[in-house]
Amino acid sequence: MNMRRVKQHLAYGVVGLVFGGVLTRIGFADYDELHKMFIFADLRMLYTFAGSVALTMVVYFLLNRRIPPQHKIIQPGTIPGSMLFGFGWAITGACPSLVFVQLGMGALPAVLTGIGIFAGVWLYRKAHSRFFGWDTGTCGV
Amino acid sequence: MTEYWPWWLGALGLGGVSILYLLLIGRLLGVSGSWAKVVAWKENREQQKAAETLVEDTEAMENAFMAETLAEFGEDAIRELQAEKEGDTGGKAADIGELESATPWTAHLVFLLSMFLGAFLVAWFNGQFELRLDLSDTHTRIFGSLWEVWLALLIGGMMVGFGTQMAGGCTSGHGLSGCARLLPASLLATAVFMASAIFLSLLMEVMIR
Numbered sequence: 648m649n650m651r652r653v654k655q656h657l658a659y660g661v662v663g664l665v666f667g668g669v670l671t672r673i674g675f676a677d678y679d680e681l682h683k684m685f686i687f688a689d690l691r692m693l694y695t696f697a698g699s700v701a702l703t704m705v706v707y708f709l710l711n712r713r714i715p716p717q718h719k720i721i722q723p724g725t726i727p728g729s730m731l732f733g734f735g736w737a738i739t740g741a742c743p744s745l746v747f748v749q750l751g752m753g754a755l756p757a758v759l760t761g762i763g764i765f766a767g768v769w770l771y772r773k774a775h776s777r778f779f780g781w782d783t784g785t786c787g788v
Numbered sequence: 789m790t791e792y793w794p795w796w797l798g799a800l801g802l803g804g805v806s807i808l809y810l811l812l813i814g815r816l817l818g819v820s821g822s823w824a825k826v827v828a829w830k831e832n833r834e835q836q837k838a839a840e841t842l843v844e845d846t847e848a849m850e851n852a853f854m855a856e857t858l859a860e861f862g863e864d865a866i867r868e869l870q871a872e873k874e875g876d877t878g879g880k881a882a883d884i885g886e887l888e889s890a891t892p893w894t895a896h897l898v899f900l901l902s903m904f905l906g907a908f909l910v911a912w913f914n915g916q917f918e919l920r921l922d923l924s925d926t927h928t929r930i931f932g933s934l935w936e937v938w939l940a941l942l943i944g945g946m947m948v949g950f951g952t953q954m955a956g957g958c959t960s961g962h963g964l965s966g967c968a969r970l971l972p973a974s975l976l977a978t979a980v981f982m983a984s985a986i987f988l989s990l991l992m993e994v995m996i997r
């Protein structure tokens with residue numbers, strides 16, 4: 648393993664640590680808090696999310712040309728996929744990152760959510776090459 | 789029970805993470821992409837190997853050509869070739885950089901696991917850590933017995949995994965990175981998954997009343 652790869656792993660590790668810690672302190676992984684947001688009983692986390700998008704937007708604007716291009720397009724799976732994700736999020740309180748935070752906060756059955764997500768991603772790959780075959784533009788390519 | 793951060797501090801933290809990701813990794817935050825890489829680890833490993841052999845092969849071929857040129861035309865030709873090469877090293881370096889920039893799947897795995905570790909450490913030192921067999925009081929109130937809770941999590945997890953891959957992003961990729969640049973696909977996806985989650989949550993709330 649060369650230096651470049653070690654650095655790459657370290658960078659991902661550092662960001663992951665901070666990300667997990669921040670999500671814990673916001674309370675995003677707490678189903679009670681999340682449910683309160685979804686039924687409009689407490690809008691704190693909605694403001695948190697909107698605020699972070701606004702802040703990110705400002706920084707992207709300042710960095711302007713130095714932002715890597717992102718391949719995200721409207722495709723046949725955008726709406727049905729997002730609906731599935733939204734329903735799943737309401738049921739499990741987990742998005743692909745929150746499941747690890749739930750586990751870190753001590754909710755053991757988040758392991759089942761994690762297994763579910765793994766199976767879902769795997770199933771989608773199979774179904775995609777077999778039936779869909781369109782360009783989904785998933786992040787981080 | 790520790791208080792959670794007020795919205796403005798949370799916004800600073802979460803926005804800070806997306807910017808940190810961009811600065812340290814040079815890409816835009818997107819967690820479902822990391823999942824995809826980890827689930828497809830076998831393909832990713834093979835791709836990585838293919839890229840490495842390609843670089844090695846290119847070097848080996850170049851060396852062979854050099855030796856051949858030396859034998860045929862002598863050292864002057866080599867010097868000429870090298871002078872020529874220096875002119876276009878820019879293009880070549882970029883090509884190889886491109887090949888190496890494919891992130892190994894293990895880095896994505898480190899990312900996901902360190903999210904767990906970060907959450908655990910912060911929860912532990914803030915007294916938020918609580919081992920439990922269900923997800924939360926509200927969750928149990930909605931889904932009932934432990935078995936039903938677990939089944940709901942398994943099936944819901946599959947919906948999250950399948951859905952995020954199908955939509956090409958999740959809360960971070962579409963919701964945070966994509967919305968911040970006002971990409972139409974991300975705005976649409978975010979509106980749809982938020983609306984779906986709100987709809988189902990309200991429905992569940994009505995049903996248990």
